[in-house]
Amino acid sequence: MKCLLLFDEMLFGKYTEKAHTRHPGSTRRGVTRLAQSLISPSAQLTLARLTTKSIVIKQIHSETDTFSLSGLPMTTKAFTHSVTTFAAALLTLSACSTTEQEVAEQIEILAASEIDSEPFNQSVAELVQIGRPAARQLMALLDPALYLEKQYREYRDEIEKTRTGAAIALGRIRHQAATASLVARITTVFTTRERIAALRAVSELGFDLAAIKALEKLQIDPDPLIRLYANMALIKMGEAGTQERVREVVLGEDAKLARIAMSELEKANHYGVPLLVDLSRVEGSHQEVTRSALVALSDQLVIQLGDDDPEVRQSSAKALGLMGNPEVGDALSALLDDKSNTVRFNAASALSRLGDSRGIDFLFNSIRTDDAVLRVNAIKSLVSVQLASGVVEARLLEAMASKNPMDRSGAAQILGEAGVSSAVVALMSATSDDDPRVRWTSIMALGQIGASEARPQLETLVEDGDATVAYYAEWALGRI
Amino acid sequence: MTMLKLIATLISLFMLEAPLPTAASEATEGVIIRQALEKERFGRRRGDVELALGICSPNFVVYDGAGAEDMLAWTVKHSNPEAFASSLAEELAKARYDVLRSVTFLKVIENEAIVAVVDSGHVIARDSGERRPYRSANLWRFRKQEERWLATSLVADFGDSTLGPFTGLPADEGAAGVVETLRAEAEGWSDGDVGAIVSNLDEHFTAFDAYDKFGIATWLIIFSNPQGYESWLTRRFDLTDYEMNREIVHVSVDGDEALAVTADDMVTSHRLGSAKHGEKRHVFWTLSKRSGDWKIVDMVLHTKHRN
Numbered sequence: 001m002k003c004l005l006l007f008d009e010m011l012f013g014k015y016t017e018k019a020h021t022r023h024p025g026s027t028r029r030g031v032t033r034l035a036q037s038l039i040s041p042s043a044q045l046t047l048a049r050l051t052t053k054s055i056v057i058k059q060i061h062s063e064t065d066t067f068s069l070s071g072l073p074m075t076t077k078a079f080t081h082s083v084t085t086f087a088a089a090l091l092t093l094s095a096c097s098t099t100e101q102e103v104a105e106q107i108e109i110l111a112a113s114e115i116d117s118e119p120f121n122q123s124v125a126e127l128v129q130i131g132r133p134a135a136r137q138l139m140a141l142l143d144p145a146l147y148l149e150k151q152y153r154e155y156r157d158e159i160e161k162t163r164t165g166a167a168i169a170l171g172r173i174r175h176q177a178a179t180a181s182l183v184a185r186i187t188t189v190f191t192t193r194e195r196i197a198a199l200r201a202v203s204e205l206g207f208d209l210a211a212i213k214a215l216e217k218l219q220i221d222p223d224p225l226i227r228l229y230a231n232m233a234l235i236k237m238g239e240a241g242t243q244e245r246v247r248e249v250v251l252g253e254d255a256k257l258a259r260i261a262m263s264e265l266e267k268a269n270h271y272g273v274p275l276l277v278d279l280s281r282v283e284g285s286h287q288e289v290t291r292s293a294l295v296a297l298s299d300q301l302v303i304q305l306g307d308d309d310p311e312v313r314q315s316s317a318k319a320l321g322l323m324g325n326p327e328v329g330d331a332l333s334a335l336l337d338d339k340s341n342t343v344r345f346n347a348a349s350a351l352s353r354l355g356d357s358r359g360i361d362f363l364f365n366s367i368r369t370d371d372a373v374l375r376v377n378a379i380k381s382l383v384s385v386q387l388a389s390g391v392v393e394a395r396l397l398e399a400m401a402s403k404n405p406m407d408r409s410g411a412a413q414i415l416g417e418a419g420v421s422s423a424v425v426a427l428m429s430a431t432s433d434d435d436p437r438v439r440w441t442s443i444m445a446l447g448q449i450g451a452s453e454a455r456p457q458l459e460t461l462v463e464d465g466d467a468t469v470a471y472y473a474e475w476a477l478g479r480i
Numbered sequence: 481m482t483m484l485k486l487i488a489t490l491i492s493l494f495m496l497e498a499p500l501p502t503a504a505s506e507a508t509e510g511v512i513i514r515q516a517l518e519k520e521r522f523g524r525r526r527g528d529v530e531l532a533l534g535i536c537s538p539n540f541v542v543y544d545g546a547g548a549e550d551m552l553a554w555t556v557k558h559s560n561p562e563a564f565a566s567s568l569a570e571e572l573a574k575a576r577y578d579v580l581r582s583v584t585f586l587k588v589i590e591n592e593a594i595v596a597v598v599d600s601g602h603v604i605a606r607d608s609g610e611r612r613p614y615r616s617a618n619l620w621r622f623r624k625q626e627e628r629w630l631a632t633s634l635v636a637d638f639g640d641s642t643l644g645p646f647t648g649l650p651a652d653e654g655a656a657g658v659v660e661t662l663r664a665e666a667e668g669w670s671d672g673d674v675g676a677i678v679s680n681l682d683e684h685f686t687a688f689d690a691y692d693k694f695g696i697a698t699w700l701i702i703f704s705n706p707q708g709y710e711s712w713l714t715r716r717f718d719l720t721d722y723e724m725n726r727e728i729v730h731v732s733v734d735g736d737e738a739l740a741v742t743a744d745d746m747v748t749s750h751r752l753g754s755a756k757h758g759e760k761r762h763v764f765w766t767l768s769k770r771s772g773d774w775k776i777v778d779m780v781l782h783t784k785h786r787n
Contacts, residue, residue, distance in 0.1 A: 107754050110750070111754050112719070112750030112752040119754075145700065148703070149704075149708050152689075152703070152712055154748075154759075154761075154781065155748070155757040157755075160756075161755070270512055337581070
């Protein structure tokens with residue numbers, strides 16, 4: 001009945017709008033009459049029914065130019081708007097209802113299939129395809145207190161299937177609102193499969209302080225598998241300190257657990273790269289697997305360089321830089337024109353780490369920019385490249401002799417922050433530069449390096465005419 | 481403005497679509513139920529039977545919990561309020577109950593509620609003044625009728641999960657109707673016949689799940705009326721097939737009221753997949769013959785027993 005009324009309201013609104021278009025400026029009464037004349041006989045009957053039942057139009061005031069819809073006075077424009085609103089609401093509701101049915105059906109397939117069987121995985125994939133509209137129903141499957149009324153299931157085994165499937169799907173949908181519900185499912189009350197599914201899902205949802213605290217508590221869990229998945233989740237939340245725990249598992253005596261750890265690291269996308277790179281350098285039976293995992297990951301990361309999400313592009317570029325495979329240079333260089341600053345700089349850093357001049361040139365050119373943010377990014381990137389590989393050292397020393405003072409001050413800053421002791425002579429010479437910026441960045445760098453040979457020169461510079469230079473000379477002397 | 485209206489409309493439509501009982505409403509109803517229980521306590525304390533019985537519905541039933549949480553030990557004690565009233569009057573004439581009542585569990589869904597309380601204090605003999613310590617765990621069922629929460633049943637003195645094992649009472653001739661009803665209900669499952677199941681339900685049928693644990697606090701009201709259960713069964717039988725074997729392990733009948741425990745062996749196969757689920761579960765039932773035939777009033781799935 002409600003839907004019928006909404007439909008009738010839409011119908012009348014549509015014709016009122018038509019009448020308005022044909023006769024702009026006509027009086028309200030005229031528009032209403034015209035609207036009625038445009039409606040088909042059957043619809044006119046509907047309108048008559050509605051009018052007599054006082055459901056839609058209670059009053060028409062030609063003088064005040066207002067309708068009264070179910071007692072609420074409104075202008076024709078507002079009336080048409082509300083019709084549009086109702087139409088949209090109806091369409092949305094109808095779409096929601098269909099989606100709800102689809103989700104319910106997929107949930108039944110989960111309940112009726114063994115975990116990890118083909119139909120089970122297919123059903124999870126369908127739910128992921130539906131995406132966020134499925135999230136509400138999936139989240140209801142996580143909470144034991146919601147298994148009642150139409151959601152009720154008698155068998156614990158059946159609940160394990162629906163709950164595991166829901167957790168996997170929610171993780172893949174990346175429905176962050178599910179984090180708390182998922183974290184609540186990692187306790188010992190739940191089955192191992194449910195806990196692992198929840199842990200994996202939580203790891204897909206990104207940083208969450210409460211989740212991190214809950215995962216840390218699992219370090220005392222008696223089940224090493226649960227501890228491993230908790231640590232993997234922490235790694236994927238950016239808790240780099242956890243890598244050592246997973247490293248111990250890979251290099252440990254439990255071969256089965258080590259295999260699972262390797263497989264999870266491979267699945268961890270760019271998050272797994274730093275540890276995989278590290279492990280690939282440690283001799284042992286794992287080395288071959290690690291290297292092939294890195295090869296597989298490299299292909300995936302190159303594909304991800306074209307992802308819509310700038311965070312994915314940036315992280316993938318960074319990971320490729322860590323891997324040290326120069327063959328990905330062309331793919332990375334394509335990102336030097338990316339619309340995101342961070343993506344461009346991460347790509348340039350990665351290229352620089354690989355010794356690719358395109359990345360190095362990009363970063364050195366960025367030192368010259370007047371844009372403070374870009375300049376800081378360039379300096380930060382070059383510091384990290386220098387620290388990780390040392391490949392830009394010669395270029396930095398070269399830049400100290402550049403005609404452009406921005407090059408000289410930038411290079412001095414990087415050399416200082418990266419602690420390049422071979423640059424002391426060049427830096428000492430730069431303390432007498434004409435440009436005060438070059439002078440004080442060089443002085444700072446000497447202080448950071450701890451160059452004691454520069455002490456007499458710095459003592460003179462305490463009397464420099466430029467207050468900033470004098471200040472940093474004092475500061476550097478305190479560091480040496 | 482249009483967008484605001486759209487959002488408001490959608491929100492209201494979704495709210496109509498999926499109304500959920502809120503914690504706030506449960507808390508409000510809980511306060512009223514607690515007040516009713518206090519009234520009953522005052523009645524006992526003052527020796528006022530009328531006040532104590534004021535919270536009972538006309539079909540009030542008392543079950544004897546025999547000090548045990550294992551339902552195999554439970555029996556029907558008073559099948560109507562009159563029998564309870566005369567027993568209570570006799571009790572209160574002899575002694576005064578100076579007890580404190582703590583609510584250990586309260587669950588409300590729609591018009592049905594279950595409350596576990598522990599009464600502790602002293603019973604004081606009116607003639608000698610002798611005080612003896614008193615402690616009793618009681619399980620109350622409440623139903624909201626015409627805006628009033630009335631007690632529909634009481635399991636008196638239940639609660640020790642270490643007692644037992646109990647074997648239960650075998651069904652005798654007086655229990656034939658109860659047995660027949662429970663068997664008919666079981667056949668309904670094997671036949672996938674919703675009608676055969678719901679025809680055995682009382683209009684106030686309520687279902688609980690005890691999750692194979694002692695401790696009322698784990699109970700969940702899973703269906704608060706027969707309609708919800710029927711609609712669940714209809715969908716369930718569309719998607720699954722059941723094989724059910726039922727053994728009736730305990731029956732207690734008093735007048736028009738009965739309780740029973742069954743051991744159900746069941747297997748469920750799904751039409752949308754190859755998984756099969758099965759279990760052996762115990763189910764606790766309360767039944768009533770108020771309407772002429774035996775009907776199931778309460779069903780508690782997955783009850784735990786010491787054996």
